[in-house]
Amino acid sequence: DDEEDELDPAEPGDEQEETTPSPRNPLPLYLQQAFDAKVDECRIRDEHGRPPLYSKYKTFWFPKSSSWFLLQDPDPTPQKLFNPSFFLWDPLALYKNLPCPNCKTTLQRHSHVRRPRRVVSLNSTFWIIGYRYYCRSCRSAKRKGKQASFQSWDSRILAVLPGALAAEFPARLTHRSGLELATVDWLRSCFQYGLGSKQFSDALRSQHRLRYDLGRQVKADLISLQKASHSTVPFAGGVELVDFARERCVLESRLANPSIGLNDLCALLLGRCLPKNVAERVSETWESVTLSDSQIQYAATDAWASLCLYNRLLSIPVPAPLPPWNDDHSLPPVGTPVLIYGEDQSIIARGSIASQKADLQFGKSALRSQIVVTVRHVVVPGAVVMSHKRMALSAFGSAPFNLLAARSKLRVYQPVVLHSIPGPPSHHDLPSDGEHNSADTVGSGDSNDRATGIHDGPSLSDLIFDTVDVMALNRDMQNLAKIAAWGQAQNPPVTLEYLWKFRVSWLLKHCRRIIPPPEQLYPAVSKVFSTYGPLKDSTTHAPLFNKESWKTAKNILQLIYNGYLSDPPGIQLYTKMGVGKDTGLPIYRCLRGTNSTEGGVHTHLRSHLPSSGTSIRHAQACLMDFSLVRNLNLGTLNSTGKPYQGHSSIWITNMIQEYLLALGDQITNRSTQALVHLNTNFYAPTKEVIGVLRIPESVKSDSGILSSLEPNQADSRTPKQQQLFLARLQGTRKAILPVHTAREKALFNNLMRTNPAFNPPTRGGQPNWREATCVWNREADVSDDIYYK
Secondary structure, three states: OOOHHHOOOOOOOOOOOOOOOOOOOOOOHHHHHHHHHHHHHHOOOOOOOOOHHHHOOOOOEOOOOOHHHHHOOOOOOHHHHHOOEEEEEOHHHOOOOOEOOOOOOEOEEEEEOOOOEEEEOOOOEEEEEEEEEEOHHHHHHOOOOOOOEEEOOOHHHHHHOOHHHHOOOOEEEOOOOEEEHHHHHHHHHHHHOOOOHHHHHHHHHHHHHHHOOOOOOOOHHHHHHHHHOOOOOOOOOOOOHHHHHHHOOOOOOOOOOOOOOHHHHHHHHHOOEOOOOOHHHHOOOOOOOOOOHHHHHHHHHHHHHHHHHHHHHHOOOOOEEOOOOOOOOOOOOOOOEEEEEOOOOOEEEEEEEOOHHHHHHHOOOOOOOEEEEEEEEEOOOOEEEHHHOOEEHHHHOOOOEEEEEEHHHEEEOOOOOOOOOOOOOOOOOOOOOOOOOOOOEOOOOOOOHHHHOOOOOOOHHHHHOOOOOHHHOOHHHHHHHHHHHHHHOOOOOOOHHHHHHHOHHHHHHHOOOOOOOHHHHHHHHHHHHHHHOOOEOOOOOOEOOOHHHHHHHHHHHHHHHOOOOOOOOOOOOEEEEEEOOOOOOEEEEEOOOOOOOOHHHHHHHHHHOOOOOOOHHHHHHHHHHHHHHHHHHHHHHHHHOOOOOOOOOHHHHHHHHHHHHHHHHHOOOOOHHHHHOOOHHHEOOOOOOOOOOOOOHHHHHHHOOOEOOOHHHOOOOOOOOOOHHHHHHHOEOOOEOOOOOHHHHHHHHHHHHHOOOOOOOOOOOOOOHHHHHHHHHHHHHHOOOOOEO
């Protein structure tokens, strides 16, 4: 019976086979302890065999503390705050004559089920505590193919219970989990009204991530090495160079890019090119016992470059906090370079210590916790400064300028001289994967290389680094060469011609293309049109291009001549989304086309907006919510190549991040995902408008439209205004709407007959629309049912 307790019951009508159950992961310790405590509580029974939950509290649900009371604990651990919900299901305690589904003999209670059943609800998870019942008659008879024991949540047990009691069971169970009945009802309704299973799954997952949001990062390379070597000891000692550079605040704006590579760091810190666009990078022979010379050189290059970068970064001190305030007012000398951090611990500006007498310009003396600094470079113009009543850095004007900064937000640092990187590529040069243009490759060496471990003369770096002139390479051909090398490594080999013919979508996803400038594109397209256009069909004897086709071809050639079809110079059209899991080839996203501004948004927008019978406020709210969710999903996918894993209530993540930052080092194992989140509370709101646009002041002045009143300017005696929400969005005293009310129609009819601005006296004259607009809006200022035009 002990082994049988671990098994799930068979479905009705299925015979249980003697098979070994698949192993299960043990329950988390906090959940196992909570489960054991609830089971021990239910061991106490009254004279009717009912646990206290049934006899005293008259409920199936175990009571649980609210979050407020849990947070009053002096040691509120995450395990305590998880606070799982439990549902007790022991119908035999309430229905003594529970019959066996096989022989109708009264069942007996054996023991509790050793694992609770997890059930998923709309926004949380609860656990069912059940019992195992057995039938003496079936066990003694050992009937073939018949079970002698049943779990209390078995569907056959539920079928023989009284309907009212069976209706208390809250879940529809699957093989090892279950869905709450209310969730199942919502799932059915969604299917009935056109919401598919994927959309429902995404919505349900978003609600659960809103409640249980976890994030962690691991060193993928070390884990891969550990798995490849079948080692049970975790690999330790790895240094993440990007994090190492971030600690030293080297190019804080560029290192915000999570996909920055080793070759990027080489170009920026060492001024050398680390060749990455080679066939060895995607070769599938790395698991061979014997590696080729080119593979050995490729691996040695990466290892040597990493060591050079590590030594270079070691020479850069980590920014240090200012000394604490004391009686002698010890401060670094005036002019000491400092970094200014925002509330989210990101760098928002760079500057230097200023004379502390400069604080008089702010009309007050600096507090002990504040220091006057001179800002010389603004990194994030929209960042707010709490010591200046949440003013944005952009509001201070152009640098340099002085501001009061909190001591805790300043770090003394050593400015790093970085190597320059050439500007944007031309028509013929596509930027390679993390590659930067440089005439020198890593290892060519100069007089400054001794500090980084690269020496002059025939050093080790000169022997193993490839001195390829990157500027002379055709980037598009390199891209094709990588795909060709991958194809030749397949079994059987695959050619580019085959991929272009049968797997064109796959090929275009991994290969970047260029549209040449007009001086190259125009002759080529013109030659195609002139060659094939006059050809006649063998059956109809009609030319391929008729009169309308030649007109279309002429328009296309005109567009090409004007440069409208060529790639704009200096614009990066391809974004690397990631690397193929099976191929190792880069995956690109192209910005060409108008789908992102036309069908890509509007096709999906229509189904998310109310169709009829709605208010402007409702439509605006739906539009804003759609924009938020779409930006989170597609923005994360387009920038990282991975789907967004989280909820859409970003204000909750903002609040969690503020708490984490306020508590500082008092919390261990802080959520990395919450800390890297961009907290919009620490930045000035954008002036971008989604939805109803605000009317420019010049248009309002020319049209005789009054500006809207501020809330503190409104008079309580002013009658309630219609369409006030729309008027505030437009920034006008009244809403701007088309002619729609009865008074507006009558006014329009009257003005068209009598007013010269609408009906000019000269025959065939055109209305003076500017004057007509002013005439109408003057009437709107004094009439209730007349709106601005």
